[in-house]
Amino acid sequence: MGRLWTYVLRYWRRYVLGALCLLGTVSLVMWIPWLMRGAVKVIEQGGSLWDVRYYAALIAVAGVAQGVIRTFSRAFIFNAGRDIEYDIRNDLFAHLEKLPVGFYHAQRTGDLMSRVINDISAVRSLLGPGILNFVNAPAYYLYGIVLMFSIDVRLTLVALLPCPLLMYAVRRFRGRILKSSLSVQRQMAELSSHIQENLSGMHVVKAYTQEANQIRDFVELNRDFQDKNMELARLRGLLGPVMQALAGMMILLVVGYGGWRVIRGDLLIADIVAFIAYLHVLAWPTAAFGWMLSLIERGRAAMERLEEIFKIEPAIASPAVAQAVGNGKQGIEFRNVSFAHDGKVNGEAIIKDIDVVVPRGRTLGIVGRTGAGKSTLAQLIPRLYDVSSGEVRIGGRDVRSLSLGELRKVIGYVPQDPFLFxxxxxxxxxxxxxxxxxxxxxxxxxxxxxxxxxxxxxxxxxxxxxxxxxxxxxxxxxxxxxxxxxxADAPFLVLDDCLSSVDAETEDVILRGLRSAIDEKTCVIISHRISAVKEADEILVLDEGRVIERGTHQDLVARGGLYADLYRQQQLTEELEHID
Amino acid sequence: MANPIEPTNGAARNGKQSAFRPAPDQQPEEEYGKAYDIRLIRRLWRFLVPYKRLFFSALLLLPLLQVCGLAQPYLMKIAIDRYMAGGDLRGLLGIAALLMVAVLGEAVSGYAHYYLTMLVAQRSLADMRVAIFAHVQKLPMSYFDRNPVGRLVTRMTSDVDVLQEMFAAGAMTVLSDFVMLVWIVAIMLYINVTLALVSLALIPPMFFAINFFRHKARRTYRLIRERIARINGYLGEAISGMAVIQLFTREEKSYREFDELNAAHRDANQLSNVYEAALYSMVEAAGSVSLALLLWYGGGEALAGAIGIGTIVAFKEYINRFFVPLRDFSQKYTVMQSAMSSAERIFQLLDTPIAIDNPPKPIVPKPFTGEVRFENVWFSYKPDTPVLKGVSFTVQPGERVAIVGATGSGKTTTIKLLSRFYDIQGGSIKVSGVDVRDWDLSALRRHIGVVLQDVFLFSGDVRTNLTLGESGVSDECIAEAVRCANVERVLSRHSDGLGAHVRERGSNFSTGQRQLLSLARVLVFQPEILVLDEATSSVATETELLIQDALEKVMEGRTCLVIAHRLSTIRNADRIIVFHHGEIREMGTHAELMQKQGIYYKLYQLQYATDEAPKPVDDDTAAKL
Structure with missing residues (x-):
């Protein structure tokens, strides 16, 4: 919650102004029944018409003034809430941009989105309407009670008799509504992931004619969702009328008890009129009380969820003192590099003890079967991941010693997943x-x-x-x-199997064009096809994270190992491609 | 609700259909039209029909609700003017009792109305969700190639939610709100004509003022929805493309773009805050000014005793009750508007033709022979780029046919056509002598077991992934399938056996394990025809041997059409069909094709050489087994 305060403090002026306006509004609003009491008193006790009109004029003035000030108070406070929403959203986005790829693999996009959109909205509701009511409700109550007491103590006490019941109702509903709305949300999430899965696996559903079963499962989940929604509707629907009825009871007590006293002659009708007016004014903050509490609770829970993300330190960041990208003869070096997602290289490491130097201006080819660790190795260069042991150097300097931005600017990277905006x-x-x-x-x-x-x-x-x-x-x-x-025209180029969906002929043309375009560059080319790496200065063959063969194309073909196998398969494909 | 942005589905992703295809549904998601579109309302009504009793009960409660509400000020007037002023305690208590009835009546009927409305809403919208889901199940695969999953999820979740909001916000009761306004005016006129006219004097100017702000507010609501949708879209994309943003160090640029959208959204909201605050305050002010007018002009009559104090109190109440619905109307209007556009999108989806449906007189040939016959089949995903060009072949019952060919030669398309995932443009495909288009669709698919390269597993447990939720599959049948497909070894690593948890898309199972599971799935369903697209990606040698062993058992006694990537599959095939550029170029037994020395010859020689290359790992692992 500390973070929230820093945002609120940033806009404290507007909050203070808003609160002042709000107090002004409340004062004027509470003045009106007082004036009405005055007018009615004149009527009741038989004064002059101009006395009544005097009060009427004051009511009109108070009414208009109240309207004007109210506009400002709401605009100040609600807009401050919107400003904070904007700030938090920007800050969260900036923070997300710093988090490494590994973070995104562990997160579901939908989940993150809901935090940036829905959770921030909930926080905003806390800071706008929440704060407004937080000031409003006590002010109204305080004024109301003081004024009513000043009119008549006993009537006030009688009028407030249903108050304990009211508090009890608020307490009872508050927790239950929150719980119920959370369970609706959960069920909604379940329903959407069922739909999502069904759609993604549609070919299986169709192939095994499972449409009916899928619908059956959906109907079941949907029914649960409907039930949970109804439960929430029951609670929500009940809260309003209960509050309304309790407020009505208060007025009823005033009419009954107050009326009796009027008849006895120790109270004026004007007092009753004022009481009724005050109770009407108080009805709204009362009804909104439960809603306000749930706003606060929801906003707090949302802020906590946001905080969970904010407090994740970017695992991959620029060092405090960054070196400049070196000009060393060694272009890219892997020094005893091992990598495992959990950092423990003894267990299921994805990359094991890779040691290779790509001199500046040269090209390294990497081949191997799917899952051999090729992409992971490439991702270590621009620090999408950090090595678990050993080091990756570029231009003679450890990539971790460079500013992240500088490092990535010198690398042109083509990821395996061709993501376009x-x-x-x-x-x-x-x-x-x-x-x-x-x-x-x-x-x-x-x-x-x-x-x-x-x-x-x-x-x-x-x-x-x-x-x-x-x-x-x-x-x-x-x-x-x-x-x-x-x-991007960077001096280093990393291509991660970026021509796999391109037909061999086009690939060939592209590769030829590429060779002249990248003449000066230091390249790492990963491919499942031999054609792309054939001309590389050195080729690594990876299998289960290890280098099992290395050398030039000629060396490797002559060795007759995995590389030679892959090469023969490649030739077959090519030959076939050329038959019409 | 967040709008999950999901990777696109199916063939659009694997790039088999080259060239440009315009994106479906490119227009922005948010569009605004009329708040009441009679055509849409009529269609929505159809979902309410099953619950029309509940619906009408809810409607019938409205007059009761209004009577109870509107009676209160009047009772108060009587209490003050007649009994308090007249000193009649008994009468006062009577009125108090009536007032209590009115208060309780309003609360109870208000709750009942809301509850019934929500019941109707929940039930009919649940039906609507099922209707959409069921319709989507029938849509052809080509539809899923074109439409991102996220968008379809939105139809069934967020869009239906907007309709629910329409019920909850009371947008359906706008008409009855106006009825109430008429009642209020009538009661006020009945009590005192002059006074009524004086206190309602502000209504015409207020009407224009409210209208003005409402109009402004509506425009900003629209802006807000558009802008939050843009933030949503941008964010979803930024999150999925974060690696690219970071690789090209475009964090700052993205931040600036996001900031721009974010600021635009904030500005629209702040503008709307100002309008709303002004509208709200104006209505409050109008109430006070009306009260002032009432006292100013009514003061004399009251002093003269022509009207009582109670009348003033009652009028004050009625004036307040008059302005509230006017104020809320603009919100209800916006809710209605977005409900209509959601309904429009939902109905658009429901109207999407099923395209591949059962024929009017579906045939289920008996006995089922298992013969597959392609006759001069022409097919293309998009006009002018045929993928299959006059393909003809026959697979005899029980025959094992391997399909061989380079990437993009039309192999995968061929097997998709067999199950009628797509309809062909020329020629015919016959299964058991009957054109697939004349077959009962589900009967046809039940005869064909399909195992695709990328095995899809549903989240849940292993058992439901084998049975796919089909009831009446015996435990013995599953156990047998598990045994034959060597799934036992997969399960031995999971403690819960068949109950082992499967994560989304089966991410906690390796590629090889997923393949074994998909083979077991075939054995559970026991189709007569097996269609198999062998995975190209290699798996651990140990698993590979398990898969080959399982495959052999699964293929036993079935008509098999296999896109072969394994040498063993080619060797064991009765016949081999060689696809090339969408045509069949060679066909025959292994020996015949070898003799021909054509495409297959090359392919085989090279593959054979590859397979014979010594692989030291093999023996080790084989020994372990």
Whole structure:
């Protein structure tokens, strides 16, 4: 909650102003019944018309003034809440940007989204309407009770008789509503993940004609959801009328007991009128009381959930004192590198004791079966993950000694998953920098053979590629991500199996173009196809995280090991491709 | 509700359908139209029909609710003017009793109305969710290729939720609110015409003022919804693409973009706060000013004794009750508007043609022979780029046929067509002598067991993944399947046996283990035809041997159509079909094809050489088994 206070303090002026306006509003609002009492008293005791009109004029003035000040109070407080919402959301986003890839693998996107959207909203409700009512309700009560007491003590005591019942009701409902709404949320989450799974596995559902069973399961979950919703509706629906009835009882007591005293002659009708008016004013804060408590509780729980994320220290960050990227002859080095997700290299390590140097301007090829650890090895270079032991050096310096931004700026990286943003193709290609010339994009488009595809896109490079690039084929997406890395024009280039969905012929053309484009660069090329690494200065063959073969293409083919196997398979594919 | 952004489904991802395809549903999710669209309301009504008794009961409670509410000020007037002023205690107590009835009546009928409304809402919306879910089950695979999972989830969750909000916010009762306004005016006129006219004097100007702010507020509500949707979209994308953002050190740029969306959302909200605050305050102020007018003009009559104090009290109450619904109307209107656009989207989904459906007279041929015959089959995912070009072949009952070919040659498409996941554009596919389009769809699919490369497991336990929730599968049958498919070894590592927990998408099982489970699934369902797309990704040698052993048992006695990636599969096949660029180029037994020295010859030689290469691991692991 400490964090919340720093945000609130940032806008303290507006909160104070808002609270002052609020007090002003409450004062004016509570003055009106007093004035009405005055007017009625004149009528009751037979004064002059102008005395009544005097009160009427004051009521009009108070009413209008109250309206004006109220507008300000609400605007101040609610808008401060919105400002804080904005601040927290920005801060959380900035924090998320610092968290490493490993964090995102352990999290579900939907879950994170709900924190950034729903939890922050809940916190905002606490800081806007929550704070407003927090000031409002006590002020109203205090005024109301003092004024009523000043009119008549006994009537006040009688009128407030239902109060304990009211408090009891509030207490009872508050916890139950919160619990019930949480269980509705949980059931909703369950329902959505069922739907999501059903849709993702639709081919299985259809192949095994499980539609009916899927519907049956869904109906069951849906019924649970309906029941939980009804439970919540029952509680929510009950709270309002209960409060309303209790407020009604208060008025009833005033009419009954007060009326009796009027008849006895020791109370004025004007006093009763004032009481009724005061009780009406108090009815709203009373009804809103339970709601306010749940706002506070929900806001606090949401803030705690946000805090859980805020307090995660980015596991991968720039060092306090960063070195400049070195100019050493060694381009990229892996020094006895091991890696395991839990950091324990003795157990199920993904990378085991890799030791290799890629001299500046040279190319390292990495091949191996799926799951051999190729991608993980590549991800260690730009520090998407940190080594568990050993070190990765770039330009002669440990990557962990460099500023993260500087390190990543010198690396052009093409990840295995060809992720594109749902903007235009051109903007995706120019993603790496603010200013990219058309020529640079054009060159990258040429090199990656995207030119023919772009030509048939409805709006060429300006075509919007859709969510995750849904409108592009797998090969097009891969080539676009390659082009994006080429546009970045970094001295180091890491390609993680980025041409797997591209047909062999196109791959060949791209590789040839690439060779001249990357002549000066230090490259790490990962591929499940031999063709992409054939020309590399050194090739590593990985299996279960270890290097099992290494050497040039000729060496490895001659050795007749796994590499040679893969190579033969490759040749087969190629030959087949060439038969029409 | 958060809007989960999910990876797109199916073939769009594996890139088998090349070239550009326009994104479906590219228009923004939030669109605003009328608040009352009679066509949509009529369709919504159909979901209410089963609960119309409850619905009408809820509606019938409204007049009672209003009478109880509107009686209170009037009773108060009588209590003050007649009994307090007249000094009649007995009468006062009588009125107090009536007032109590009115107060309790209002509370009880208010609760009953809300409860019944919510009951109708929950039940009919639950039905609607099932209707959408059931409809989606029938949609063809091509639909899922085009539509992201997240969007469909939204239809069944958030969009239905918006409709629920419509009920909860009382948007359905807008009409009765107006009836109440009329009643209030009538009662006031009945009590005192002049006074009524004076106290209602503010209504015409207020009406315009409220209308003005309502209009403004509505515009900002719309902006807010659009902008939060944009934040949602941006955020979902940023989270899924965080690695890319970090790799290209674009954190600052993304932050700036996010900040922009975030600020736009804040601004719209702050504007709306100001409008709402002004609207709210204005209504409050109007109440006070009306009271002042009432006293100003009514003061004389009251002093003269022509009207009682109670009348003033009652009028004050009625004025308050008059303005509240006017104030709330703008919110209800917005709720209605978004409900209509949600309904529109839901009905659009419900109207999506099923495309691949049972024929009018579905055939279930008996006896089932298991023969598969492709006759001059033409197929394309999108016009002008045929994937299959006149493919013809026959698989005899019990025959084991391997399909061989390069990536993109049409192998996977062929097996998808057999189960009628897609309909062909030319030729015919016959199973047991009957065109698949004339077959009873579910009967057809029940005869065909499909094992795809990427094995999909549902979260839950192993058992339900084998039976897929099919009831009436005996334990013996499952045990037999588990034994034959070598799943026992998979389970031995999990303590709960068949009850072992399966995480989302089966992420706690290795690729090889998932393949074994999918083979066991086939054995549970016992289809006559087995369609298998062998995984290309390699698995640990030990598991590979287990899979080969299980495969042999699963294929035994079935008509098999296998996309072969294993040499053993090719060797053991009765016949091999060689696909090339969407056509069948060679077909025959292994020996015949070898003699031909064509595509298959090359393929086999190279594969054979690969397989014969010494692999020291093999012997070790084999010895362990």
């Amino acid at each position: 749902s903007t235009s193709l051109a903007r995706n290609l120019a993603f790496s920098r603010d200013e990219v010339s058309d020529e640079e994009i054009e060159a990258a488009v040429q090199t990656t053979r995207l030119d023919r595809d772009v030509a048939i896109f409805p709006e060429g490079l300006q075509t919007i590629v859709g969510e995750r690039g849904i409108t592009l084929s797998g090969g097009q997406k891969q080539r676009a991500t390659l082009a994006r890395a080429l546009v």
